[in-house]
Amino acid sequence: MTRQRYVIHLTVTSRDLDSARSLARNLTRSLHFLPELSAGETTVSAEDNQLSQHRVFCDRRLDGGRRCPLSADHLGACFRTSAPGDVFADAATDDTVTADDAD
Ligand SMILES: [Zn+2]
Numbered sequence: 001m002t003r004q005r006y007v008i009h010l011t012v013t014s015r016d017l018d019s020a021r022s023l024a025r026n027l028t029r030s031l032h033f034l035p036e037l038s039a040g041e042t043t044v045s046a047e048d049n050q051l052s053q054h055r056v057f058c059d060r061r062l063d064g065g066r067r068c069p070l071s072a073d074h075l076g077a078c079f080r081t082s083a084p085g086d087v088f089a090d091a092a093t094d095d096t097v098t099a100d101d102a103d
Contacts, residue, residue, distance in 0.1 A: 005038075011047060017054060020044045024056045025071060040067045 010027075014020035021044050028042045040059030045052055058068040060078050068078035 009050075017044065017046075021054060021056045021071070028056070040069070 012020065012023060014023055024042055024044045028037070028039045031037055032039055040057045042056045043053035044056055045054065055072040058070045058072050058074055058078060060068040062068055062078055068074075070079045
């Protein structure tokens with residue numbers, strides 16, 4: 001049976017777009033164990049402008065078919081994890097969410 005793709009819209013409150021993107025990255029990382037999740041394609045939009053979506057992960061394809069787990073606007077070279085399947089588990093160091101970020 002072919003699996004269909006769906007998007008789950010999860011409304012949150014946040015101080016600004018950067019904080020919302022940070023929250024989305026951390027929420028996605030916390031769910032990386034779900035095989036159904038296409039984590040790299042996570043986006044954020046303003047509630048009143050859902051057609052303008054902002055990627056939260058770089059998601060550039062790396063050697064070996066894995067994807068870059070760093071934030072979409074990261075500086076420097078893309079990051080490569082050491083183990084397949086740990087793509088988003090090892091990426092928690094590119095930024096840290098504070099209590100203010102998580103409003
Ligand atoms: Zn990258």
